Amino acid sequence: MTSQTDVRLDGAAELRTEREATPGSAGDRRERPEAGPEKVYDSYYGRPVLNEPTWQEHDIAGYLFLGGLAGASSTLAAVAELTGRPRLARVGRVAALCALGGSFYSLIHDLGRPERFINMLRVFKVTSPMSVGTWILTAYGPQAVCAGAADLSGRLPRLGRAATVGAGLAGPAVATYTAALICDTAVPAWHEGFREMPFLFAGSAAAAAGGLGMLAAPLSEAGPARRVAMLGAAVECVAATRMERRLGPLAEPLKRSRLLRAGEALSLAGALAGVTVGRRSRIAAVAAGAALLAGSACTRFGIFRAGMESANDPKYTVQWQRRRLS
């Protein structure tokens, strides 16, 4: 480096004698008995190793829920449309439209510079789930809006039908990429759960979409919604249980989470009620659907909070890495 600085790249260490100082070499320490086992230090004054995610809970956990609801609702709408259930299809389309609006609001609201949202579209990076997600939303969003708008306005039915199918195909990607998004971080409870998280999210999304279908569609057409809710709740619970088992000590924040327990209970109760009494009673179907929606929201907020907790306690970072190293 040609410069006027005193950077020395020639290895001539004698230029600065301080570099050669050997602390602890002075003095002639007496031999002394061992002072018992050494204290194990887990961290620097108990401070977290990681910086806490700056994401606001109501925005990002809210988006995890709304994005899942939107994606799975679009898929349910497409399937309903193709199997001759127009009112269930309408519920799915309108739900997707509303959830998508909420999603965009949350995402943009959480940016430090909301007016620069467009900067997301400068690049496509497969190493960044947020970049991939932006493009998934870019493909999905207009179709979901088109499907919803065509339905509500009653115009351009063919375009609406095509958009319904298109959004239905893109919907599952919207519902599951968010799992890769939160797992692709150094947050211990999120990162290490990356094998089960996409299934947990897919199940939770299906349970929410099924719940909304049950809540708003007539009993005669809500059959698929009830079954989707049941399947989704089951997958969600199995994925959560497997994740908690596999993570061992890292699962503590997940196991402690009352939100996650409430989410599982609400989802399973809602799903069971849906496929039993919900088939005959409109009131029961509405209650079961509401429970499913609440359950899915609880699960997403619970996952979000458990991740925050695992990032804020250095033991989850340090002990996990020590275990891997040893």
Add this chain to the structure above:
Amino acid sequence: MGRVGFFTDTSICIGCKACEVACKEWNAVPEDGLAFTGMSYDNTVSLGADTWRHVAFVEQRRPLGHQEPGVGDMDFRWLMASDVCKHCTEAACLDVCPTGSLFRTEFGTVVVQQDVCNGCGYCVPACPFGVIGKRESSGVAAKCTMCYDRLGDGQEPACAKTCPTDSIQFGDLDELRERAERRLGQVREAGTASARLYGHDPGDGVGGMGAFFLLLDEPEVYGLPPGPVVTTRDLPSMWRHAGVAAFALLAGVTAMALPIWRRRG
């Protein structure tokens, strides 16, 4: 221009915080609160958007080499270390940045472009060292640039320039690694057996750090992760799992609407 870096030799750090001050001054890093923490002489606490160099102080009841503290049988040593962005070879912050704001410079360092960052905050939890943060005042991510502006002008970074004991050494990364090996031998021979290098190995979880350290205790004692791994190392598997889950969702919803369920309503 080859890859440059920092070798921070904590055995000769005197905890003066000149690096913190020089960094703040040169880079116009805003003040980020001054609270009494009771953490020895450390009120800076940790790295973040508004702290790009952080001097850790650790007090231990252990001997430092052959040193006699001169207070009876009591053992005492003080560990001081100036922490900084590691400018990882495999940098998670750079990988996950969805705008391309974070980039690799011609010096091999990792820098945020303030005018491209939109404040999404993804880099913050991606960093396994807790280095990068989102600045409150501007809403965008900020961290050590290894004085990118100074490097371009042939100057060494402000922290290294100001370090009075040369604990922070700047230079060609390969040369620094050799120097660090020599120094490690010297410190160990002088009686400090607990000395070790941290981040010098290109085979580690982040492909080697552009800023690496000679430490006198375990990394976690200084607030450093003992075995950091870049989060994107598992990303191919994450995408596979997410892909399978998406197809399962599509297939599951479709299956639940098939006519086979008609009989049972």
